Amino acid sequence: MEHFIIALQQTFSLTSLLMVFGGTLLGTVLGALPGLGSIVGISICLPFTYTMGSVPAIALLLGVYAGSIYGGSISSVLINTPGTPQSAATAIEGYPMALQGKAGEAIGWATMSSVLGGLFSCLVLLVAAPQLASVASKFGAVEMFALIFLGLSSISTLASGSKIKGIFSGFVGLALALIGQDPITGEMRFTFDSFALMSGIDLIPVVVGAFAISEILSRVDAISRSQKVNPIRCEKLILPGFRAYKGRYWQLLKSSMIGAGIGILPGAGATAAAFIAYGESQRSSPNRKNFGKGEPDGIIAAEASNNAVTGGALVPSLALGLPGDAVTAIMLATLILHGIVPGSRLMQDSPSTVYAAFLTLTLANILLIPCGIIVMRAFAHLLRMPEQLFLPTICLLCMLGAYAGRMNPVDFYVTFAAGIMGIVFRYFSVPIAPMVIGLVLGFQFEFSLRQALIITGGNPLLMLTDHPIAAGLFILTVVIQAGPYVSDKFFPTKALAVPETEEAS
Numbered sequence: 001m002e003h004f005i006i007a008l009q010q011t012f013s014l015t016s017l018l019m020v021f022g023g024t025l026l027g028t029v030l031g032a033l034p035g036l037g038s039i040v041g042i043s044i045c046l047p048f049t050y051t052m053g054s055v056p057a058i059a060l061l062l063g064v065y066a067g068s069i070y071g072g073s074i075s076s077v078l079i080n081t082p083g084t085p086q087s088a089a090t091a092i093e094g095y096p097m098a099l100q101g102k103a104g105e106a107i108g109w110a111t112m113s114s115v116l117g118g119l120f121s122c123l124v125l126l127v128a129a130p131q132l133a134s135v136a137s138k139f140g141a142v143e144m145f146a147l148i149f150l151g152l153s154s155i156s157t158l159a160s161g162s163k164i165k166g167i168f169s170g171f172v173g174l175a176l177a178l179i180g181q182d183p184i185t186g187e188m189r190f191t192f193d194s195f196a197l198m199s200g201i202d203l204i205p206v207v208v209g210a211f212a213i214s215e216i217l218s219r220v221d222a223i224s225r226s227q228k229v230n231p232i233r234c235e236k237l238i239l240p241g242f243r244a245y246k247g248r249y250w251q252l253l254k255s256s257m258i259g260a261g262i263g264i265l266p267g268a269g270a271t272a273a274a275f276i277a278y279g280e281s282q283r284s285s286p287n288r289k290n291f292g293k294g295e296p297d298g299i300i301a302a303e304a305s306n307n308a309v310t311g312g313a314l315v316p317s318l319a320l321g322l323p324g325d326a327v328t329a330i331m332l333a334t335l336i337l338h339g340i341v342p343g344s345r346l347m348q349d350s351p352s353t354v355y356a357a358f359l360t361l362t363l364a365n366i367l368l369i370p371c372g373i374i375v376m377r378a379f380a381h382l383l384r385m386p387e388q389l390f391l392p393t394i395c396l397l398c399m400l401g402a403y404a405g406r407m408n409p410v411d412f413y414v415t416f417a418a419g420i421m422g423i424v425f426r427y428f429s430v431p432i433a434p435m436v437i438g439l440v441l442g443f444q445f446e447f448s449l450r451q452a453l454i455i456t457g458g459n460p461l462l463m464l465t466d467h468p469i470a471a472g473l474f475i476l477t478v479v480i481q482a483g484p485y486v487s488d489k490f491f492p493t494k495a496l497a498v499p500e501t502e503e504a505s
Helices: 002-011 014-032 038-051 054-079 085-099 103-136 141-157 163-177 203-224 249-264 270-284 296-319 326-337 351-366 368-383 387-404 410-427 433-455 468-490
Strands: 237-239 502-504
Touching: 002 014, 002 054, 002 351, 014 038, 014 054, 014 351, 014 368, 038 054, 038 326, 054 085, 054 103, 054 203, 054 296, 054 326, 054 351, 054 368, 085 103, 085 203, 085 270, 085 296, 085 433, 103 237, 103 249, 103 296, 103 351, 103 368, 141 270, 141 433, 141 468, 163 433, 203 387, 203 410, 203 433, 237 368, 249 270, 249 296, 270 296, 270 433, 296 326, 296 351, 351 368, 387 410
Parallel strands: none
Antiparallel strands: 237 502
8 A cells, every 4th residue: 555655646746747648648649640659759758758757757658658549530530541550440430420520529439438448458457467467478379370360350341331342452451461571481572672662561651541642632533523522620529428328338348358458468559459349349239230431339449449458568568578569668668777677576676666657547548538629629720721731731741651650762652552542442442441450460460370380280270279268269250250140130239329429628
């Protein structure tokens, strides 16, 4: 109890409060700008932490982490431009809602789901970190392959019309993931002797091009043909009340569990969590027929899961000293610089610092609401610009964001090519989301599959007989895929009515 009181005093000191608010606001802004996000935000703030105490430094970095993951939802909804890759799933439902004049409601769903998903991950981090870290340590190549296979199985459900189109789109993403260095042998594949392609196709240029550039080109084409373009207007952030979540609590809880669980596994990431949760929600939601048309369940799934990753990713980082993603790797370095060594003895050696991290992450998630209101109002002014200025501005931001990630000139061409591909996909009604899923999970899928085959001596059956966790995940994949067909046949359900919402200015 003494250590918890010390953590409270450290967390609610003026310096720590300023750091967590400033970090959350900065993260939200950077997350909303296309192509930027957690890594850029953490990298900007890292030099400033050298002269800080350990708790204010952690507060600043955790604020940026939570804010940047949430911030991408704002641009996803308002301009169909995922600010971060993990917000691409949010754009699938958020932007159609904005086109219907419900942009404030869409951002409200995203905000509340982000807050609740993040708070759930904080609870997981506080209560079960050591136990969950031991489970994560049992995930080898075979188990990771089974988990990624579960994620890829959502591809077939993301096509609103033909499943063949969804599977084709997914295979395009998998093909893009093959470009670059072979993960096992190190040989170059499909690089056409280009040095710039040796590192593969980066996710950010593809996401920005497929969603944002294709949307810009579509609007330019509509304007050139004198067609009316539906302007997006958003004056208020409209938060859903508790009645609005009636019938959706299970989607919220399940998506939060998916996000926290995937966050615990090193290297999985928030993007994978968002698409896996979105695909699962589309399979199981009573409103699944409304997906792709602006369904709040899709926003809930995407935002609750990707924000729940934040707490989950800290579990192996603090308990085992294993970073869950690139952001937590930087945080580990910061802790070490301040003389705090993550690992099994962290709770015994620095208990007040651990409690302070829990409290700071909780506070950062609560601060998403005021930070979202501030950033959304800034974007509302941007949306008032004439189309002739607005579209080139967004295009410039997109291209700069796509380039900023790796500083690789080839990303300009990738972004433009992905934009053309997005236009073609739109024309033939091919969904873009499965392509993104294929690209997100493709490298890990191939790497874990080939490692698993090496471990099992080329016998896939051993994945079922010798690896019970993997066998359970394979069985879960089959159950999830067959579940909607069984429920539709034997337990038909009606779509939920959208309840009233509460306004927040």
